[in-house]
Amino acid sequence: MRSQPEGTHLPRSGQGVYAISVAAELAGIGVQTLRLYEQHGLITPTRSTGGTRRYSADDLVRLRRITDLAGQGVNLAGIGRILDLEDANTALTNERDRLRAGTGSAHTPGRPMNARKNLQ
Template sequence: MAERSSGGAVPVPGSDRAVYAISVAAELAGIAVQTLRLYEQHGLITPARSSGGTRRYSGDDLVRLQRISQLSGAGVNLAGIGRILELEDDNAALTAERDQLRADADEPPEPTGEAGP
């Protein structure tokens, strides 16, 4: 049995850190390795690559695979899934940009160092 360090907690990789091999990612996502490769061929997911060329998937990739599985289960074809994911990504980027603009507008303006009239 493996021992834990005296810190107690086992470190968990960040959701954007690509650490899972293709077989592990497929198992965690509940899909076959060949299906995962098919999704990659269709551009639905793009895993990071190690220096040796091995696919590495992140927690964010696993979330995306769950979304792909949901859409596929609802009867959406791969082209449709690609378009939906693209629109969802665009929407998320626009929402983040809007939120940043709102936050910037709420901040008091920085002094310019110029003397006023």
Template sequence: MAGRAVGVFAISVAAEMTSLQIQNLRVYERRGLVDPDRTAGGTRLYSEDDIDRLHRIRELLTAGLNLAGIAAVLELEVENARLREQVARLRAR
């Protein structure tokens, strides 16, 4: 679903959609937790996938994780999804 990965939401809209502060979204980007698209002028544009990731970050913050822990969890979740896809492909053979 390439459409979900295309940045369309300005930072203020993304903040409102996720109930997070704009400053926090900038911090999450600096920490590598989210990577929004940029316009030629440098404006951040968040995709639906980015919004989902921000919701997940908020959930993990609520659970008491710090940003380093969240980075580790998100990385493991991506790896887990990749491995599940690989297993599914191997089973389909």
């Protein structure tokens, strides 16, 4: 991985830095569509101290997923449910990985957790 030149600061993936117009342009949607997605709870930007919406790189990835699903004909309620399930799946996967790393477990999928090795 390349190191950044001294003095260069790139925002973290979850740091809200993009204004609504920039986020909409980068996502290829209109500002009103972006506001609609927010009203339906599909995306929740951070807010500046003045209340201005600020979108992050993570938000842009989520917007691309939303627009992909909408393009496939999924309605906003369906998109919300799909995103909730994907978020839950990601959280469970991260928790599983964290637990495996913490315990040093070498559990192999498809093999019962309590299976004993043949110690001959």
